[in-house]
Amino acid sequence: MNRRIIFCSNTSWYLFKFRRSTISRLLEEGGAVYCLAPRDDYSKMLVDLGAExxxxxxxxxxVNPLKEFSVICELYQAIKRIRPDYVFNFTPKMNLYSGLACRSMGVLYSNNISGLGTAFIHDSFVYRVARKLLGFSNKGAHRVFFQNEDDKSLFERLNLIRRQSVDILPGSGVNTDEFYFSPLPDGPIVFLMIARLIADKGVREYVAASKVVREKYPDVRCLLVGPMGVSNKTAIAEEEIAEWVRKEWVEYLGYQEDVRPLISQAHVVVLPSYREGMPRVVLEAASMGRAAIVTDAPGCRQSVEAGVTGFHCQPQNASDLTRRMLEVIELERNCLSMMGAAARRRVEKAFSEVYVINRALECVESVC
Structure with missing residues (x-):
């Protein structure tokens, strides 16, 4: 393979954490990979993989129009200089900005819809315009990848895609060797939520439910893991998180580079998100043999087979999440173990990262 390939994302962190295996495989096949993203602590790790x-x-x-237009111009110049054979766009802004730049230059590209983001959860004039422009970007794409049928159907209803260019992937895939099976620990139930600390992930619902659960079962632990101060309009203030910890509703452990030890010590993972593409953390936990409580919302509902590998609760409903968490506490431990084993089998069958990597290779190999 003698191809120049670009990966675009709104963070280097995303590319390294979720697309590292695909980047490495393309490099092994002889491709030249360029990662376009804002600089952060993971930028050097991408270079260490062999990417530029x-x-x-x-x-x-x-949402400042002048600032955002300057980003599009910067992307345009970078793509023009590299002269790629193929561009993979990830995260909402890059699907829009890089997609527009690629379409204007006639460069083959794919947009990856890994969740609809703020522009679809909230509504305003700016977000309505963004949705229209995203449709224009998508309709020029060689492929538009979705992670669940709900998001695909919504884009079809809104006329934001060409149906012949659409494909569905099982999220970003899971490395089942890296996320090895781990038996449930002994002792009181431990709940674990891993997410960016933003309102749209359902963090406040989790904390409210944890408060009630711990009042009834003080020995139960409710862990919260994830970065504060993220670049998102619904980011939760550090002072609010500190208050939760002070009142002992949750144990906040900050951002953790390797979440496997935490998953190993937990019994159930909780993700009450308002909407996802396909939540990677739920699949990673399932690979390690953990059931999950997720919302009956697009993306989330597909990550768990209700009653078999976990539970569904109502979105933006702390009372319903509380009910589910209390049900888990009252379950026989062997029932929870069987759900975890079923979750592991489901990931092995349907969510391996091998499929995702192969689909990327097919896109690149389709270049004449």
């Missing part, structure tokens, strides 16, 4: 890093100065929270 290009710093794109983007603010994830910005």
């Amino acid at each position: 890093f290009v710093d794109i100065k983007m603010d994830g929270k910005s």
Whole structure:
């Protein structure tokens, strides 16, 4: 393979954490890989993989038209200089900005819809315009990858895609060797939520439910893991998180580079998100033999087979999440173990990262 391939994302962190295996495989096949993203602590790790890093100065929270237009211009110049054979776009802003730049130059590209993001959860004039432009970007794409049928159907209803260019992937895939099976620990139940600390992930619902659960069962632990101060309009303030910890509703453990030890010590993973593409953390936990409680919302509902590998609760409903968490506490431990084993089998069968990597290779190999 003698191809120049670009990966675009709103963070280097995303590319390294979720697309590392695909990047490595393309490099092994002889491709030249360029990673376009804002510089962060993971940029050097992408370079260490063998990719070339290009710093794109983007603010994830910005909706300033002049700033955003300058990002599009910066992407346009970078793509023009590299002259890629194929571009993979990830995260909402890059699907839009890089997609527009690629379409204007006639460069083959794919957009990866890994969740609809703020522009679809909230509504305003700016977000309505963004959705229209995203449709224009998608309709010029060689492929538009979705992670669940709900998001695909919504884009079809809104006329934001060409149906002949659409494909569905099992999220970003899971390395089942890296996320090895682990038996449930002894002792009181431990709940674990791993997410960016933003309202749209359902963090406040988890904390409210944990408060009630711990009042009834003080020995139960409710762990919260994830970065504060993220670039998102619904980011939760550090002072609010500190208050939760002070009142002992949750144990906040900050951002953890390797979540496997935490999953190993937990019994159930909780993700009450308002909407996802396909939640990677739920699949990673399932690979390690953990059931999950997720919302009956697009993306989330597909990550768990209700009653078999976990439970569904109502979105934005702390009372219903509380009910589910209490049900888990009252379950026989062997029932929870069987659900975890079923979750592991489901990941092995349907969510391996091998399929995702092969689909990327097929896109690149389709270049004449």
